Amino acid sequence: MAETHSLQDFQRPAVSSKVFIQRDYSSGTICKFQTKFPSELESRLDKQQFEETIQTLNNLYAEAEKLGGSSYLEGCLACLTAYTVFLCMETHYEKVLKKIARYIKDQNEKIYAPRGLLLTDPIERGLRVVEITIFEDRNIGSAR
Amino acid sequence: MKNCEYQQIDPRALSVSPLSAQSHTTEKKEQRPRRKWEVFPGKNRFFCDGRLILARQSGVLPLTLGLIVVTCGLFFAFDCPFLVKHLTVFIPVIGGALFVFVVISLLRTSFTDPGILPRATPDEAADIERQIDTSGSSTYRPPPRTKEILINQQVVKLKYCFTCKMFRPPRTSHCSLCDNCVERFDHHCPWVGNCVGKRNYRFFYSFIISLSFLTSFIFGCVIAHITLRSQAGKSLVQAIQESPASVVELVICFFSIWSILGLSGFHTYLVASNLTTNEDIKGSWSGKRGAEESGNPYSYNNIITNCCVTLCGPVPPSLIDRRGFVPPDEVIPAASSASEMELPHFSAKNDVNMEENCQDFSLSCTA
Numbered sequence: 001m002a003e004t005h006s007l008q009d010f011q012r013p014a015v016s017s018k019v020f021i022q023r024d025y026s027s028g029t030i031c032k033f034q035t036k037f038p039s040e041l042e043s044r045l046d047k048q049q050f051e052e053t054i055q056t057l058n059n060l061y062a063e064a065e066k067l068g069g070s071s072y073l074e075g076c077l078a079c080l081t082a083y084t085v086f087l088c089m090e091t092h093y094e095k096v097l098k099k100i101a102r103y104i105k106d107q108n109e110k111i112y113a114p115r116g117l118l119l120t121d122p123i124e125r126g127l128r129v130v131e132i133t134i135f136e137d138r139n140i141g142s143a144r
Numbered sequence: 145m146k147n148c149e150y151q152q153i154d155p156r157a158l159s160v161s162p163l164s165a166q167s168h169t170t171e172k173k174e175q176r177p178r179r180k181w182e183v184f185p186g187k188n189r190f191f192c193d194g195r196l197i198l199a200r201q202s203g204v205l206p207l208t209l210g211l212i213v214v215t216c217g218l219f220f221a222f223d224c225p226f227l228v229k230h231l232t233v234f235i236p237v238i239g240g241a242l243f244v245f246v247v248i249s250l251l252r253t254s255f256t257d258p259g260i261l262p263r264a265t266p267d268e269a270a271d272i273e274r275q276i277d278t279s280g281s282s283t284y285r286p287p288p289r290t291k292e293i294l295i296n297q298q299v300v301k302l303k304y305c306f307t308c309k310m311f312r313p314p315r316t317s318h319c320s321l322c323d324n325c326v327e328r329f330d331h332h333c334p335w336v337g338n339c340v341g342k343r344n345y346r347f348f349y350s351f352i353i354s355l356s357f358l359t360s361f362i363f364g365c366v367i368a369h370i371t372l373r374s375q376a377g378k379s380l381v382q383a384i385q386e387s388p389a390s391v392v393e394l395v396i397c398f399f400s401i402w403s404i405l406g407l408s409g410f411h412t413y414l415v416a417s418n419l420t421t422n423e424d425i426k427g428s429w430s431g432k433r434g435a436e437e438s439g440n441p442y443s444y445n446n447i448i449t450n451c452c453v454t455l456c457g458p459v460p461p462s463l464i465d466r467r468g469f470v471p472p473d474e475v476i477p478a479a480s481s482a483s484e485m486e487l488p489h490f491s492a493k494n495d496v497n498m499e500e501n502c503q504d505f506s507l508s509c510t511a
Contacts, residue, residue, distance in 0.1 A: 026293065028295055076456055091461075
């Protein structure tokens, strides 16, 4: 029996399941994700690659929330100008978030998409989880 | 022969009308893309196309603004001319600067997102549900779900929020008035008409501090005004009769100073020890549990560091993305009846959702 596929089936592969990497609160309320490798990804991804991605994300979020001279200076300047300075300037946090978005896009293109996976930026889930969508492995073999 | 009045159907009309009907319906279905604030599930009001957010019950915010504006107006109109003549021109300048700072802080506290956490997507909720052991049947209310974690070597209990369908991060609390989980929840302030949380706590603090200065300044200036007037050979009563507005200001300032100064002192203590009003009231870290060591795990044990972190630390952006557009194929949780995944046991839970919320809230009050 010949299988008939519509064009949409090839353009949008079906979602098989989703894996959620939860937050790690052992160091307090800073944004940090668990580096434990989920079992559902064992067939698709290297443990080391996954840990590297999550660790880089954790480091980037730590950079965003870093307490130091520059962040205090930004806070004091904002207070003195009655917070109107943020109408024309981006906060340090927002700059790092853009960096994170670029990093995730880069990782998706290079590592995750070829394996039928998709990383969702945690900011779209309220910084609660890193959502990894696992697509069905139907067409990957034939497409190569 | 019967006259059947048969009208021959024009095939061209047939071919044209369904298409036009289709395009008409597609035009109807193609509504303008909606922004996320329009489908926000919490009890909030939005202004300026999602740029400003306020609680649905704005409380007494108009009263707060009115009192501040009226008092300062009376001060500038009736006391300042006399004081400028007899003392210095800097009095209205300082008063004006304080007034502007107070109003800006108040508006920023009221209209800023306090740190609302968006609700879990259906997939996330199902994943969490799978990880929890549901041993009870659906007929009786399951016990409140908690998860224990270690923060800085101290055990902290995370509660499951039945409304937002997720485990609340530490220091997060669900505000029943706004129906949202708020990060680093301090309290819901009716004077300001909004919750006070992680993102607007510094605005709230600068509001009450500047308001203390403003009320003390106006109080002092009005006392000076009346004293100077009565010293110029007139009695006190005569001085008051010449400037009745000063009495109004005196009364307002007198009653405000006690409460505002007290509140400022309390919040200064909270800032210095990196606590929230919620934690202080519940006594989470006050060591009520006897021999168990329960200090505040979030404190840096240094007053200056605690102050800097709370007031000058980096501001995270709003997590609810009010002005983003709702993707056209996304299923809106509130409106939809059929979600992507089959979750039969959720329907039973929705019936007892309200009850669970009340139970959860009452437990959080008594804990």
